[in-house]
Amino acid sequence: MHTDAGVFARSHELSPRSHEQVVFCEDDRTGLKAIIAIHSTALGPALGGTRFYPYADESAALQDVLRLSWGMTYKAAAAGVNLGGGKAVIIGDPALAKTEALLGAYARFVNTLGGRYITAGDVGTNTGDLDVIGRHTAHVTGRSMAAGGSGDSARLTALGVFHSMRAGAEAVWGTPALANRTVGVEGAGKVGGELVELLLADGAEVCVSDVNEAALQRISQRHPAVRLLGSVAAAPVDIYAPCALGGTLTEDSAAALEAKLVCGAANNQLAHPVVEHALGERGITWVPDFVANAGGLIQVEGELRSAPASVVEADVARIYDRCRDIITVARGAGIGAGAAANRFAERRLDAIPRSN
Incomplete structure (x- = not known):
């Protein structure tokens, strides 16, 4: 994949099934920089984890979220579940940048998608983080059992x-x-x-x-x-x-x-x-x-x-x-x-x- 290509070009390089929606999220107050990619909602709402990772740059983050969300479409379809494919990445070192305020800001961005995207855990996020996110959005799964979820996956x-x-x-x-x-x-x-x-x-x-x-x-x-x-x-x-x-x-x-x-x-x-x-x-x-x-x-x-x-x-x-x-x-x-x-x-x- 060409790292200098734009969103549309990168999506089509992955598959003729292009992404439905890619959202760039930034919150100055908390320092949040995130990308949410919805590849497909053909089978149901797009579900995919949130990866919190210190990407070298925004281009690398975009490349990762497009690949991962495309993969989630195929994973859900192959698994036989009625879900679409999506993914999110938060740019930064979770050991340094992760705060409850930042996760709350991220959850509010998830809310703006109106249920088209449901988030879960991935590299750099855990059930505790999902519990925090779940205080601000209903569009989350993988929370702890104490918070009404099914626990770590x-x-x-x-x-x-x-x-x-x-x-x-x-x-x-x-x-x-x-x-x-x-x-x-x-x-x-x-x-x-x-x-x-x-x-x-x-x-x-x-x-x-x-x-x-x-x-x-x-x-x-x-x-x-x-x-x-x-x-x-x-x-x-x-x-x-x-x-x-x-x-x-x-x-x-x-x-x-x-x-x-x-x-x-x-x-x-x-x-x-x-x-x-x-x-x-x-x-x-x-x-x-x-x-x-x-x-x-x-x-x-x-x-x-x-x-x-x-x-x-x-x-x-x-x-x-x-x-x-x-x-x-x-x-x-x-x-x-x-x-x-x-x-x-x-x-x-x-x-x-x-x-x-």
Whole structure:
């Protein structure tokens, strides 16, 4: 994507399905600078998390929010939920810039969209932040249970990735069992940490890398058997699980992978779509990120319709079947799993009549 391109050009570079609305928000009193991108409301209101991140500049923030919101449209469509795709980014270091006043100002901007966009958590925001946002807008999900929400979505996001990984393992090795498989988890944050728990409980051998030393130490203290590595991407692992920021799969990194399966929680894992072809050329199966990491979306969608926790967890477990079907279709059609997942999502989107 050309970083000097405008909003319209960038949107069309991502997909012929252009963004419906992009809103730039600034509040001088609190220092808030945010962008809210609504990609599609064809299936329902656009839902997507708020990422609070110290972007290098506004151009980088715009690029990220357009990519993430577009991805949310496909994630919701592929997950079978009646939601559209949106995303928001707040520009700044959450450790320095985040205040209740700033979050309140952001919530009031969300309100101006009249329910077309529903926000949730993402990198740099947590349930406590969503509770604050929820005091100023009803268009929020993922709040704490004390505030009437369903709590942090990390556990169910990780559970969805775990089931996706089992489906991928079945496609690669003929069995969904992860026992004695070596899994390299890149990113030991909330979702990565929950995934490590699930993998160890299933008998997998786990190694972890993270740029945050404190996160690594937390994993090490809790699970001494987990190996800490500087990088897991090129390590001798069976499964590479990117669970940090996206874009780690480039043509160069794909060429260095020893894993036979790639399945993780990070959004936008492929730096470019052609990378999936590079993985396929080396016999590496990639489970599309927007299918694998849909557990959190399914949770907050369940929160919106007041579904019981047991029902929501069963919905997340069905990600296994969806991934298995997508991989089967991809192999039968001689296409990548990403293309097969896109086709599944686009069939749902195309089935919605366009308004005149």
